[in-house]
Each structure stands twice: as structure tokens, then as C-alpha cells.
Amino acid sequence: MKVFDELDAWRDYRAGREAPGFIPTMGALHPGHLSLVQRGVAENPWTVASIFVNPAQFNDPADLRAYPRQVDADLAQLETAGVEAVLLPNEKALYPDEYRYRLSESELSRRLCGAHRPGHFDGVLTVVLKLLNLVRPASAYFGEKDYQQLQLIRGMAEAFFLQTRIVGCPIVREVDGLAMSSRNLRLDPEQRRTAPQLHRVITTAGGPGEAVAALADLGFEVDYVEDVDDRRFAAARLGEVRLIDNVPLVEPAP
Numbered sequence: 157m158k159v160f161d162e163l164d165a166w167r168d169y170r171a172g173r174e175a176p177g178f179i180p181t182m183g184a185l186h187p188g189h190l191s192l193v194q195r196g197v198a199e200n201p202w203t204v205a206s207i208f209v210n211p212a213q214f215n216d217p218a219d220l221r222a223y224p225r226q227v228d229a230d231l232a233q234l235e236t237a238g239v240e241a242v243l244l245p246n247e248k249a250l251y252p253d254e255y256r257y258r259l260s261e262s263e264l265s266r267r268l269c270g271a272h273r274p275g276h277f278d279g280v281l282t283v284v285l286k287l288l289n290l291v292r293p294a295s296a297y298f299g300e301k302d303y304q305q306l307q308l309i310r311g312m313a314e315a316f317f318l319q320t321r322i323v324g325c326p327i328v329r330e331v332d333g334l335a336m337s338s339r340n341l342r343l344d345p346e347q348r349r350t351a352p353q354l355h356r357v358i359t360t361a362g363g364p365g366e367a368v369a370a371l372a373d374l375g376f377e378v379d380y381v382e383d384v385d386d387r388r389f390a391a392a393r394l395g396e397v398r399l400i401d402n403v404p405l406v407e408p409a410p
């Protein structure tokens with residue numbers, strides 16, 4: 157597996173090759189990421205991943221500092237999974253404009269998580285556009301845990317006539333129902349025991365109000381629970397750790 161921290165070297169390697177599959181990540185990989193990688197490897201002649209903890213999408217500097225980093229373990233997992241190349245750029249390489257240019261969306265990005273994390277989705281869209289332009293993939297893979305992010309990236313691809321197919325992949329859960337997330341590493345043992353209740357409550361509560369009350373009783377600090385277009389979205393904190401999840405309100409027909 158080739159690892160590129162220099163974007164010029166990456167451009168030379170990419171030149172003249174057919175379009176790969178691409179999995180952008182912020183590292184701290186878990187089986188949810190690996191399900192995206194497996195799909196990318198299965199569907200494409202070659203597969204590229206990126207690891208970059210993107211400062212532009214963290215509205216809270218403490219959250220950026222605390223974001224788990226384990227690059228060596230990540231690279232080992234990507235190699236085992238069959239990834240051919242990994243982009244590992246530093247901030248200077250990816251933001252030669254020193255953050256002067258920023259892509260913004262004016263509706264969906266302001267709702268749900270966007271209402272609680274101002275600027276977050278503009279930061280995501282900006283870095284994803286940069287990465288898609290660098291990699292020029294045939295398909296790029298994103299997890300449905302970040303469902304709002306997936307919808308916004310699809311919308312961006314359509315709005316800017318990008319040549320990449322945006323593929324959404326199902327949430328991977330722990331056996332107790334907790335959606336896999338790099339942030340789960342930061343839960344203490346008691347929080348980890350409570351965390352799966354987020355999924356249980358949003359799956360079983362009759363309405364968002366009932367879910368908010370049940371989560372608050374369990375010790376969550378709830379950002380929101382909202383039903384939008386047959387899907388229930390939720391974000392809630394346990395201490396410093398913010399968890400998100402979403403479930404379909406209507407089960408798809410078998």
C-alpha cells in the first residue's frame with residue numbers, strides 16, 4: 157500500500173489511471189469504516205482512502221483536540237482490507253488557501269446537527285470537494301450514520317456536476333445497538349453502558365417529544381430528536397461525548 161503525504165507525488169501516481177473507489181475518513185477506524193472500504197474494494201478496480209482530521213468541520217476546538225488519532229493502526233487496517241493508496245495530507249497541503257475559500261449550503265446544513273454545530277457542514281462539504289477533486293473517484297463511500305452529511309454531499313455532487321457516484325452504506329452497530337463511531341472510544345465505562353439507550357429510545361418512542369423525555373431521564377443532554385421524511389434523527393451528549401443516530405420510521409418492504 158502506498159501512503160501519500162505529498163499531494164504532488166499523489167497526482168503523479170493518479171495520472172493516467174482509471175477512476176478508483178474512494179473512502180474519505182478522519183481515521184480512528186472501526187468496523188463501520190471497514191464496511192465502506194470492503195464495498196469500495198469489491199466494486200472498483202482499485203481503492204483509495206484518505207485520513208485527515210479536518211479542522212474546518214470542528215466548531216468546538218476542544219472536540220478537535222480530543223478527536224482520537226491512531227494513524228499506524230488505521231494504515232494497518234486499510235492495507236489488510238485491500239486499499240492500494242492512502243492520502244495522508246497535512247493541513248497546509250489541503251488548505252493552501254489558508255481557509256479563505258469555503259463551500260456553503262444554505263438550507264439542510266442549518267437544520268438538525270447544523271443548528272447545533274454552526275459551520276460544521278460547510279467545513280465537511282469544503283474538505284470533501286477538495287478530496288474528490290484530488291482523487292477523481294468513480295464512486296465515493298459514506299456511512300448512513302452521518303445521514304445528514306450524506307444527503308448534503310449528494311446534493312453538492314448534483315449542484316456542482318461532480319463525476320463521482322456518491323454511495324451511502326448502512327450503519328454498522330455494536331451488538332447492543334450502539335452505532336459505531338470513532339467518538340465511542342471517548343466514553344467512560346458508565347457512559348458506554350448508557351450509550352446504546354439512544355438507539356433503543358429512538359426506535360421505540362412514539363414521538364420525538366417522548367424520546368427527548370426518555371433520553372433526559374437516562375442522563376443524556378439532548379440536542380434534538382426530530383422526525384424528517386420517514387426518518388428519525390437524534391443527537392445527544394453523555395458528558396463531553398456527542399452521539400448521533402438515525403433510524404427509518406417505516407421499515408422497507410421485505
Ligand code: PAF
Nearest residue numbers: 180181182210280283302
Ligand atoms: O464522515 C467523516 O469522517 C468526515 O466528515 C469526512 C467525510 C471524512 C470529511 O472530513
